[in-house]
Amino acid sequence: MNLPEAYLAEFSEGFGYMDFAGTGPPSRRVVTTVADTYRRVANAGESVSRWILGAYEAALGTMARFLGISPEQVTAVPSTSAGLFQVAFGLLDAGGNVVVPAREFPANLYPWLRAEAVGGPEVRTVEVPGGRVTAAALAAAVDGETRAVAVSMVDYLTGYRVDLGELRELAGAALLVVDGMQGLGMLAQGLAPADVMVGGGVKWLRAGWGSGAIAVSPAALDRLAPNLTGWFGVEDFLGLTTPPPHPARADAERLRDGSPAVYSALAYAAAVDVLDIAGITAVERAVLDVAEALEDVLVAAGAVILCPSRSPAERSGIVSFRLPTETAAATAARLGEAGLAVGHHEPWVRLSPHATTDPDVVGAVAEAIAPRG
Numbered sequence: 001m002n003l004p005e006a007y008l009a010e011f012s013e014g015f016g017y018m019d020f021a022g023t024g025p026p027s028r029r030v031v032t033t034v035a036d037t038y039r040r041v042a043n044a045g046e047s048v049s050r051w052i053l054g055a056y057e058a059a060l061g062t063m064a065r066f067l068g069i070s071p072e073q074v075t076a077v078p079s080t081s082a083g084l085f086q087v088a089f090g091l092l093d094a095g096g097n098v099v100v101p102a103r104e105f106p107a108n109l110y111p112w113l114r115a116e117a118v119g120g121p122e123v124r125t126v127e128v129p130g131g132r133v134t135a136a137a138l139a140a141a142v143d144g145e146t147r148a149v150a151v152s153m154v155d156y157l158t159g160y161r162v163d164l165g166e167l168r169e170l171a172g173a174a175l176l177v178v179d180g181m182q183g184l185g186m187l188a189q190g191l192a193p194a195d196v197m198v199g200g201g202v203k204w205l206r207a208g209w210g211s212g213a214i215a216v217s218p219a220a221l222d223r224l225a226p227n228l229t230g231w232f233g234v235e236d237f238l239g240l241t242t243p244p245p246h247p248a249r250a251d252a253e254r255l256r257d258g259s260p261a262v263y264s265a266l267a268y269a270a271a272v273d274v275l276d277i278a279g280i281t282a283v284e285r286a287v288l289d290v291a292e293a294l295e296d297v298l299v300a301a302g303a304v305i306l307c308p309s310r311s312p313a314e315r316s317g318i319v320s321f322r323l324p325t326e327t328a329a330a331t332a333a334r335l336g337e338a339g340l341a342v343g344h345h346e347p348w349v350r351l352s353p354h355a356t357t358d359p360d361v362v363g364a365v366a367e368a369i370a371p372r373g
Contacts, residue, residue, distance in 0.1 A: 003278045003282060003283070003286060003355060003356075004277055004278055006277050007274065007277040007278040007355075008356060009028075010027035010028050010029055010274050010277070011025065011027055011028075011206075011356045012025070012028070013025040013356070014339070014341070015339065015358055015360075015361070016335075016338070016339040016340035016341055016361055016364065017341045017357070018340060018341060018342050018351045018352055018353045018357060018361060019341050019342055019343045019350075019352055020186075020203055020204055020206075020317065020352045020353065020354045021156060021182060021203060021204075021317070021318050021343060021350060021352035022203070022343050022352070023202060023203065024185070024202060024203045024204055024205065024206040024207075024354065025206065026206050026207060026208040026267070026271070027206055027270070027271060027274045029270045029271075029273060029274050030206065030207055030208055030267050030270045030271050030274070031208075032270075033266050033267065033269075033270040034208070034263055034266060034267050034270075037052070037055070037262075037263065037266055038263075040052075052262055053260070053262075055262070055266060056076075056260055056262045056265050056266070057071075058269070059076070059265035059266050059268065059269035060074055060075065060076070060265060060269075062268075062269035062272050062273065063076070063213050063215075063265065063268055063269055063272065064215075065272075066190070066272045066275075066280075067190045067191050067197065067213065067215045068190030068191060068192060069190065069191050069215055072250075072251040072252060073191070073215055073216055073217070073218075073221075073251070073252050074213055074214065074215045074216075074252050075213070075214060075251075075252040075253050075255055075256060075260075075261075076211070076212065076213055076260065076261035076262075076264040076265035076268060077198070077200075077212045077213065077214050077255075077256070077261060077264065078200075078210050078211070078212060078261055078264050079107075079200050079210070079212055080107045080108075080179055080180075080181045080198050080199055080200045080212060081107045081110065081111065082212070083196075083198035083199075083212065083213075083214035083255070084107065084108060084111040084112075084150075084177070084179065084198050085111040085114070085228065086214065086224070086228055086255040086256070086257075087111070087148070087175075087177055087196055087198070087214075087220075087224060087255075088111035088112050088114065088115035088120060089111075089114075089115050089120070089227045089228050090223070090224030090225050090226070090227055090228070090255075091115065091120060091121055091147050091148060091175075091223070091224065091225075092115055092118070092119060092120045092225065092227050093119075093225060093227075094120075094121055094147045094223070094225075095121065095145070095147070096121050096122070096145035096146060096147040097121050097122040097123070097124050097141075097143075097145055097146050097147065098112050098116075098120075098121045098122070098123055098124065098146070098147055098148045098149075098150060099124045099126060099138055099141045099142050099146055099148070099149045099150070099174075100112055100123060100124070100125055100126070100149075100150045100151070101125070101126055101128050101133050101137075101138070101151060101152075102125035102126055102127045102128070103127075103128065103131070103155075103157075104150075104151070104152060104179070105152060105155075105156045105179070105181075105182075107179060107181070108150055108151075108152060108179040109123075109125075112150065121147050121148070124141045126138050126140075126141045130307065131155060131157075131158035131160050131306065131307045132158075132160050132307065132314070133151055133152075133155065133160060133162050134162075134163065134166065135163070135166040135167055135169065135170040138151075138167075138170060139170060142170055142171070142172075142174070146171070146172075146174040147174055147175065148171075148174050148175040148176075148177050149167060149170065149171040149174055149175070149176055149177065150177040150178075150179070151167060151176075151177075151178060151179070152178070152179040152180075152181070152182060152183075153178050153179065153180045153181075153182065153183035153184070153187070153189065153197075153199075154182035154183040154186075154187070154316040154317075154318065155182070155307075155318075156181075156182050156318070157306065157318070157320055157345055157348060157350065158306050158307035158318070158320060159291075159306075159307060159315075159316045159317070159318030159319055159320060159352075160307050160314060160316070161183070161187070161313065161314050161315060161316045163313065164176070164178065164189070164193050164194055165193055168193040168194065171195075175195040175196060175219070175220055175223065176193070176194045176195050176196070177194070177195065177196040177198070178194040178196065178197050178198070179198055179199065180197045180198060180199030181198075181199045181200050181203060182203060182204065182316070182318065183199070183204065183316065184197075184199040184201075184204060184205050184213075185201070185203070185204035185205030185206060185207075185271065185275065185280075185283075186204035186283070186284060186287050186316065186317050186354070187280075187284050187316065188280045188281050188284050190215075191215040191216075191217065192217075194217075195216065195217045195219055195220040196214065196215070196216050196217070196220050197213075197214070197215045198212070198213070198214045198215075199212060199213060200212035201213070201264075201267065201268045201271055204317070204354065205268070205271045205272075205275075206271050206274070206354075207267045207268045207270070207271035208267050208271075210261075210263065210264055210267070211263075211264045211265075211267040211268045211271070212261075212264060212268065213268055214252065214255055215252070216252050216255065221250070221251070221252065221254075224255070226248035226254050228255075228257050229248050229254050229255070229256070229257070230256060230257040230258045231244070231258065231259075232253065232256060232258060232259055232260055233248060233249055233253050233254040233255065233256050233257075234246035234247060234248055234249060234254075235247045235248070235249055278355065282355075283354075283355040286355035287316075287317040287353065287354055287355050288312070288315050288316075288317065289359075290317075290353040290357050290359060290361070290362065291315060291316065291317050291318070291319050291351075291353060292309075292315065293359070293362045294319050294351055294353065294361075294362055294365060295308065295309070295319050297362055297363075297365060297366040298319065298321045298365070298369070300366070301323075301366060301369050301370065302323070302324070303321040303322065303323055303369065304321060304322050304323075304324060305319065305320070305321050306320040306321065306322075306348050307320070317352050317353060317354065318350060318351070318352045319350070319351045319352075320345075320348040320349065320350045320351070321348065321349055321351070322347050322348055322349060323369060327346065327347065328344040328345070328346045328347050328348055328349045329344060329346065331344070331349045331369065332344040332349050334368055334369065335349070335365070335368050335369070337368075338364060338367070338368035339364070340361065340364060340365060340368060351365070
């Protein structure tokens with residue numbers, strides 16, 4: 001798929017870079033936005049605080065548009081974990097249980113385990129054979145006491161893309177909480193049908209370390225207690241003549257433990273502006289096309305695919321594989337010698353191309369993993 005030159009010109013990663021599931025090199029606009037903001041603050045005039053808070057509010061508007069919600073439903077967070085801790089501790093007094101796939105990335109396990117340890121809902125981890133997180137796989141663990149079902153939009157290793165619609169139906173009265181780290185910026189997906197969407201911007205969104213967002217439905221805001229709400233998340237937060245605690249704000253800003261994540265929001269919004277040049281639908285199609293082509297050449301070379309896609313709806317930009325004749329470290333080293341940057345989690349090698357990945361890497365991968373004479 002041909003993407004606009006103005007979009008492609010924003011990025012400068014090397015030809016063989018295919019580790020976007022690890023780190024997504026940010027765009028020039030993200031780098032410039034953050035640097036320019038630091039410079040403006042460094043050369044502060046009398047109105048710098050007012051200016052930067054205005055820029056922050058504008059960035060929240062951009063983030064909300066990207067996630068298909070109103071600005072009152074989103075706030076910036078420095079990481080996926082920071083957002084999920086707010087949710088887990090927001091259910092501290094709710095009783096019941098939380099259902100989580102057992103092989104989730106730890107960012108979607110530690111918040112629930114830490115909350116459980118101090119009296120929060122019981123954590124029910126579910127082993128999912130084959131790595132396909134479906135409603136059927138989780139159903140036995142969900143009951144009338146379930147307060148949340150927490151899943152990743154895309155699994156960090158298998159690359160399996162969940163069906164949020166069927167999981168929303170399974171969750172019923174419980175909150176559907178989604179770790180969007182491995183999907184946002186790659187897939188055309190907003191908050192709905194989830195109740196909570198949390199995702200750092202360091203990977204597919206290409207917004208850099210320290211960027212992220214938490215988006216919440218009105219139902220989630222109603223149910224999440226402000227147990228970790230700090231000074232900025234309360235009404236009249238500068239009303240310093242009245243001693244704390246003040247009532248928590250009614251919007252998503254209550255989901256923060258301190259000052260607004262200004263640079264996080266500005267970087268995230270800049271990344272969204274760059275995505276808009278091409279359009280998220282075109283970016284998604286480009287990513288999936290390269291991932292599918294990579295899977296095809298791997299299968300042809302005799303590789304074992306960790307979670308081969310059975311339908312387009314399951315596919316993401318992550319393809320994990322192994323060669324039966326060598327370790328993942330050896331395969332990753334061989335690919336590295338060919339100028340191809342990939343990830344590996346024994347016994348699997350993980351390929352994760354983006355829309356800007358040159359289609360010629362497919363042939364380069366095939367050549368690199370071909371048997372050596």
